[in-house]
Amino acid sequence: MPPGPASGLAPSVGLPLRFVATGFAAWLVGVVLLVVRPDMLATYHYNQYVVAATHLWVLGFLSSVVMGAMYQLVPVALEVRLHSERLAKWQFVFHLAGWVGMVAMFWRWDLKQVGHFGSAFAVGVGLFVYNLGRTLRRVPRWNVVAAGVASALAWLSLTVVVGLIVVTGKCTYDSVERLTTANPLRGMLAALAALATWVNQFDPLGVMHAHAHLGVVGFFVMMIVAVSYKLLPMFLLSEVQSERRAAWSVRLLNAGLAGVFLALAWRRTWQPVAALVLIAGLGLYFAEVRAILRARRRRVIDWGLRHHLTAQGLLGLVAVLGLVLGWPGLRVTMFTAQLETVYGWLGIAGVVSFTVLGFLYKIVPFLVWYHSYSRAVGRARVPTLADLYSERLQVAGYWSYLAGLLAAAAGAAAGYARWRGRGR
Amino acid sequence: MSDEFVEVDARGLEPPQPMVRILEALTVLPTGAILRARTDRRPLHLYPLIEERGWVAESQPEADGSFVTFIRHA
Numbered sequence: 001m002p003p004g005p006a007s008g009l010a011p012s013v014g015l016p017l018r019f020v021a022t023g024f025a026a027w028l029v030g031v032v033l034l035v036v037r038p039d040m041l042a043t044y045h046y047n048q049y050v051v052a053a054t055h056l057w058v059l060g061f062l063s064s065v066v067m068g069a070m071y072q073l074v075p076v077a078l079e080v081r082l083h084s085e086r087l088a089k090w091q092f093v094f095h096l097a098g099w100v101g102m103v104a105m106f107w108r109w110d111l112k113q114v115g116h117f118g119s120a121f122a123v124g125v126g127l128f129v130y131n132l133g134r135t136l137r138r139v140p141r142w143n144v145v146a147a148g149v150a151s152a153l154a155w156l157s158l159t160v161v162v163g164l165i166v167v168t169g170k171c172t173y174d175s176v177e178r179l180t181t182a183n184p185l186r187g188m189l190a191a192l193a194a195l196a197t198w199v200n201q202f203d204p205l206g207v208m209h210a211h212a213h214l215g216v217v218g219f220f221v222m223m224i225v226a227v228s229y230k231l232l233p234m235f236l237l238s239e240v241q242s243e244r245r246a247a248w249s250v251r252l253l254n255a256g257l258a259g260v261f262l263a264l265a266w267r268r269t270w271q272p273v274a275a276l277v278l279i280a281g282l283g284l285y286f287a288e289v290r291a292i293l294r295a296r297r298r299r300v301i302d303w304g305l306r307h308h309l310t311a312q313g314l315l316g317l318v319a320v321l322g323l324v325l326g327w328p329g330l331r332v333t334m335f336t337a338q339l340e341t342v343y344g345w346l347g348i349a350g351v352v353s354f355t356v357l358g359f360l361y362k363i364v365p366f367l368v369w370y371h372s373y374s375r376a377v378g379r380a381r382v383p384t385l386a387d388l389y390s391e392r393l394q395v396a397g398y399w400s401y402l403a404g405l406l407a408a409a410a411g412a413a414a415g416y417a418r419w420r421g422r423g424r
Numbered sequence: 425m426s427d428e429f430v431e432v433d434a435r436g437l438e439p440p441q442p443m444v445r446i447l448e449a450l451t452v453l454p455t456g457a458i459l460r461a462r463t464d465r466r467p468l469h470l471y472p473l474i475e476e477r478g479w480v481a482e483s484q485p486e487a488d489g490s491f492v493t494f495i496r497h498a
Contacts, residue, residue: 075468076468076469079466079468234464234465235438237436237464239489297436298436298438366439366440369440370440370469374440374443374469374473375473375476377443377444377447377448377473378447378448378450378451379451382444385438385439385440
């Protein structure tokens, strides 16, 4: 890049922090909900409470934090100014109203209202994707980080579209007949009714699983892979060791996920082939992370990074479990049905949440320090980053979260019937 | 413009230490001198703080992936 005049590229810290604070609030509610209703994990996951809790965790906690972090990280990582901070603030309004309404309406199983709040959420996602998309267009040198972020944005858009289509299929459209032909709503409702008829030809479980994979693998895992290629070298004082290997990891993840999505939605027996392509992409990612680690100049691996690396171990485990559960001819039993819940739990509360927590340990103290103390440097005594957090609490949090995660997974695998003595 | 350079090597430090080193060096920089700061990354968060204090900065990438930033009075 040619040398140029320096300027501030990152948005104001208040923007990412409002998303992160919202995410923490949702996470707290999610954890309390799990404590109050642990039976949710011990039932088959296709019910209103699990769907509501999953959207609370995924939209309220994870997507809030990840979207806020993206507004901060993308300009810094790719050395480009955020297209519009104002649009990001508007997204926050739609995002908050959207996910809170969706979770509440899923809990009541009022899918018409889920559709309305989901549409508000989709407007927010549209603003997010447009804003970061315009930002990416300014990137002076396209690289694997930009390609991964662009892929994640595309998968996020598709996740939301598929989610809205799924909800469309679960609503009724009797009111079409009562509207006059001059009413413009009649045309819209008739189109939604036709869309519902089309989507209802599909197996609802398959479409729901396809939607979930788009969101979790396409948006979250892809975003984690992309930003890892920037953040891990930054935190470890290292470099990406093979741009080619990193680029292929993103390509294979994209190809594998496209195949998994189609195979799940259309119930195709070649699903394991697509899953293996996806796993090959993850394998290249793991190999690159290992190479980055080996080349690091900072020997100490702090607890934030340990969270991230532990999550990668879980990712390998979850990927193999997903491959087994998608194997054609696998006999479906209560045990394998509960393993699907374990798969989702370890993927969402394990892989993605653990990574997000690890990165937050790195990002939030810096943002708070920068917001509160950076202007005083050289003029007054300022605290160090280490003064802002407690490593002992990080260690305690790491072990207690990991123990709780695995204990809940074991409980979910055991299943509700056995617990209550109703089953074998 | 003076030819006097003051060097600060902030490579190998975890954020925000490079920023702290550079801003502290600016407070004792002799009049007319230019601060030449070496960092592992382009110091994006430093730029607004420098501009706020009435300095201008210009960064150049080095062959080894690090950056050299020249900071002088506006």
